[in-house]
Amino acid sequence: xxxxxxxxxxxxxxxxxxxxxSFCDNGILGSEKLNRRGLHVWRVRLAYxxxxxxxxxxxxxVAESDRRAFARDGFIMKNDFLPPExxxxxxxxxxxxxxxxxxxxxxxxxxxxxxxxxxxxxxLPACAxxxxxxxxxxxxxxxxxxxxxxxIYVQTVFAQVDRSATDPQTAVHADCFHPxxxxxxxxxxxxxxxxPFVYVPGSHRPTPRKLAWxxxxxxxxxxxDRLSARGSFRVGPGDLKRMRLPEPRKFAVPANTLIVGDTxxxxxxxxxxxxxxxxxxxxxxxxxxxxxxxGLDIWSLxxxxxxxxxxxxxxxxxxxxxxxxxxxWRKAGIVTPSSPPAPRR
Numbered sequence: 001x002x003x004x005x006x007x008x009x010x011x012x013x014x015x016x017x018x019x020x021x022s023f024c025d026n027g028i029l030g031s032e033k034l035n036r037r038g039l040h041v042w043r044v045r046l047a048y049x050x051x052x053x054x055x056x057x058x059x060x061x062v063a064e065s066d067r068r069a070f071a072r073d074g075f076i077m078k079n080d081f082l083p084p085e086x087x088x089x090x091x092x093x094x095x096x097x098x099x100x101x102x103x104x105x106x107x108x109x110x111x112x113x114x115x116x117x118x119x120x121x122x123x124l125p126a127c128a129x130x131x132x133x134x135x136x137x138x139x140x141x142x143x144x145x146x147x148x149x150x151x152i153y154v155q156t157v158f159a160q161v162d163r164s165a166t167d168p169q170t171a172v173h174a175d176c177f178h179p180x181x182x183x184x185x186x187x188x189x190x191x192x193x194x195x196p197f198v199y200v201p202g203s204h205r206p207t208p209r210k211l212a213w214x215x216x217x218x219x220x221x222x223x224x225d226r227l228s229a230r231g232s233f234r235v236g237p238g239d240l241k242r243m244r245l246p247e248p249r250k251f252a253v254p255a256n257t258l259i260v261g262d263t264x265x266x267x268x269x270x271x272x273x274x275x276x277x278x279x280x281x282x283x284x285x286x287x288x289x290x291x292x293x294x295g296l297d298i299w300s301l302x303x304x305x306x307x308x309x310x311x312x313x314x315x316x317x318x319x320x321x322x323x324x325x326x327x328x329w330r331k332a333g334i335v336t337p338s339s340p341p342a343p344r345r
Contacts, residue, residue, distance in 0.1 A: 016043065017290050021176045021231025023221035030221050030229075040177065040218035041211050047178035047289035048206045054145040054294045061138035074204030075261035076139060079254065081185060082130070087256045090126040091187050094154060094279065094337050097124060102313055102329040103341055109167035109269075110341040112332060113282070114154040115309035127154070130185070130281065131306075136258075143260045144181035144285035148297035151308045155282035156337050159195045159272035168227060170271045172198065172248055173234045175263040177214070178289035179204065183260040185281040192252035195272035197259060200240060200248050204265035209243045235266050279337045 005027060012028040023030035031039070059067060066076045082090065101114045114120065121128040130136060131152055140150045159167065190196045203210070217224070217233050228234050240247070250270055251259060261267065299308055316327035332342040
């Protein structure tokens with residue numbers, strides 16, 4: 001079996017220069033010997049340097065104060081992001097909108113996503129105005145370090161839907177080894193005990209102490225928990241102290257707050273003390289971190305523009321029909337963002 005696995009070595013080697021992050025699925029990326037010699041740390045440092053160069057080309061699109069905040073903290077937070085009338089229209093529109101949705105269950109939480117694709121946006125003019133808003137797009141693209149189409153959803157997080165295992169997203173973690181972007185525009189006030197976003201300020205920077213931790217984790221990758229072994233390292237309070245990082249900050253923020261963060265920094269979904277529902281506009285962007293250019297985005301082309309999410313879901317459905325895995329994103333029917341989750345089968 002080991003010999004057959006090594007037939008994949010050419011593919012594994014090519015993935016060194018991509019966003020591939022799983023140690024358990026790639027015998028080169030997961031090699032203890034190579035990571036002791038610095039393979040993983042080399043990828044982390046190179047990806048960060050290239051992201052900084054790309055962001056420098058996009059800097060004129062973002063206010064200097066926002067660039068400074070991002071360099072220091074790893075996120076940009078904008079209170080009262082939308083003008084009051086635009087925000088009221090957005091909230092009112094989504095209270096009654098009935099649209100197709102998908103849901104994924106992790107532990108005791110259900111995440112619902114409504115793709116803001118061109119077909120959906122035809123019936124949601126306030127959402128369409130937000131998606132087209134230059135300030136919104138510029139902040140997302142700057143943090144992502146790519147001038148490409150982000151994927152944007154209406155996202156609802158249902159916490160403590162049953163007595164299952166703890167939601168794995170509540171463990172403080174990094175999404176991957178390289179800079180990437182996620183954003184949240186909160187439609188309602190977020191209370192501190194009801195699952196707020198959590199971020200460790202400054203944890204996006206590859207400081208010597210963080211790189212030393214990255215190296216230790218990469219060497220131990222085969223013995224780590226499943227999600228860490230797949231490249232999303234979990235981090236504990238003791239690790240943060242050794243890296244001289246502050247405690248995670250909880251974002252108990254008022255409605256109409258936008259947070260755009262680099263989720264290669266340590267973050268989590270805060271634990272909810274009781275069943276709760278949180279509705280937000282959620283955006284995501286992740287590309288090959290070793291590309292030298294900021295643009296050249298096929299998803300900006302007319303037939304594909306804004307359709308990343310439904311095409312991805314459709315691909316997962318087809319793979320499932322052919323017996324090649326089970327899609328975690330199940331159809332939830334036509335729902336409003338805050339209607340109860342679909343029964344699980």
